Amino acid sequence: MLLIEELKVEVGGKPILKNINMEVPRGETHILFGPNGSGKTTLMMTLMGFSGYHITHGKITFKGEDITHMPIHERAQLGIGISLQRPPTINGLKTRNIVEICGAMQGGADVEKLARELNFSEFLDRDVNHNFSGGEIKRSELLQLMAQQPDLVLLDEPESGVDLENMALVGETINLLLGRGIQCPAPSDGPFVNRASDTAKSALVITHTGHILDYITADKGRVLYEGVLCFTRNAREILKWIRQRGYEGCARCTI
């Protein structure tokens, strides 16, 4: 689904991503760990195509297409969706409208229903992200992605700032978004065995706390350290390692 090869990215003239190689196959959810400033957000912004993230080397392939230099909206239409860590406010544009814009890619979405499910109805008439609290921003981003239904979901710290009560809501919504909650009792034989993974989305999720792991099944975890992916393993295991040895220890043990 997503293939990144030898990716090097500069931000403001400074090399941030030094040599990234990774693949997220169809239906898999990968978790990205890494200390502050290691380049996690940079990677996601680069995948989406935002300006200011200058690719100096390497290639990004999505659904078999080279998207390294593709404009943002074409990537979106091809099926990539992102929840930003720090999205901008858009004055005068109602949250309802941006959710409609997202839904338009799918031929329309039931905005009211989606908002009710995310306990976000009362925010629909507010300007996009205007004075939203940290947790509200996360729910707003998620609501937009629910309408958009991308095939590859990029989530930049979806749980940070979300309170305990809303965490369950956010976690379950992400699970729903990723299509991993559909426990489809597959017949022991026959063509439906892989049904769950057919509807499942691919995802790359950045988390510091790992709380999100209580709600979604992660296929793989990685650690980004000083612009290099240094560690690939089961996500929960990584979390444990980071707790025990710190990022640096984690990084060192693969060398």
Add this chain to the structure above:
Amino acid sequence: MYDIDTDIKDIDPAGFETDAADHDYLTELTRMEPADASRLLDVGVDTQENARAGSFIQKDRSVIHCKSHRDGLEIMGISQAAARYEWLRDYIWKSVNPDTDKFTAQVKEIPHEGYFIRTLPGVKIAQPVQSCLYIAKEGFSQNVHNIVVAEEDSEIHIITGCATAPHLTKGLHVGVSEFYVKKGARLTFTMIHEWGEKVSVRPRTVTHVEAGGILVSNYISLKPVGNLQMFPTTYLDGENAVARFNSVLVAAKGSHLDVGSRVILNAPNTRAEIISRGITSGGTIIARGDLVGNYPGIKAHLECKGLILNEGLMHAVPELRATVPGVEMSHEAAVGKIDRREIEYLMARGLDEDEAVSTIVRGFLNVDIEGLPPSLKAKLDTAVSETQKDMM
């Protein structure tokens, strides 16, 4: 009383014709010439008059239609009103001094009608009254004098559209307006301008608001205008009086808009708010705001935001003046271009770059304008989208 910079783009009223042929009076607005009618529709005039409490339509110097559909609502030409009401002498040229500038002097010297609109005490009119001042004659200087009196505890919304005939290449509109909002009354005044690209416009407006009175003034100018300069002044003279100004301005190439409002807060607990949004794409916008606090405890806020698309000049001039302690006055001014991050955010939601920019521009211009009838609101939304398309 009223003072302004006149040094921006000098217009000489003497360079215009002050005589025009009379136009016939129309008993029904629907019988208007189709070309004129469509221009009127553009500025929000409902020629069916279904959702209007009354109408006043003036073409060049002639009042061509004037009707009130409500008891307690008076609408007539200013000369007729002056003949009927002796007391009007206490209102005409009482707020605006004819010697203010050459434009006011011209209105005094060669007046071409204008409207008189009055609500009697306690009369609350839900539907808006529409007025339209229309220039059809090439090179004409239309010099009108308008008076609005909202008597005590009355309520009225006036929507006034100003426009010119489609192919006019030269014209001047000078409008002296003196508005009186009496105790507890509420006047909402929405002005939609679609002057031609070669037309100069000089409104000169002063409003007095008495105790508990409310003035809401909306100004919308989205289409190209040659050059426009206005700086209406409002005096909040009575306790608890309120004034709110919203303006939405778009200046395309060749347009010069110098638009602002001044509110003078003279009484206890008076409040004022000025909100302006301007977009220039090749034109000039000078957005002024001036708040003067003359009584302790008054509250006033000024918000002025400008966007430059492509090129143009955007000049925000917010001013706050206080003459006593204990006032609460603030302003917020911002001029810039569209934030790249906002464009890209919307692109990540599937819009192409042009769509993203237009969505942001629409949002930017989307100030909540109080009291707009839904049909007009829809019209405004369309106009904003079109404006923005023209600019791309």
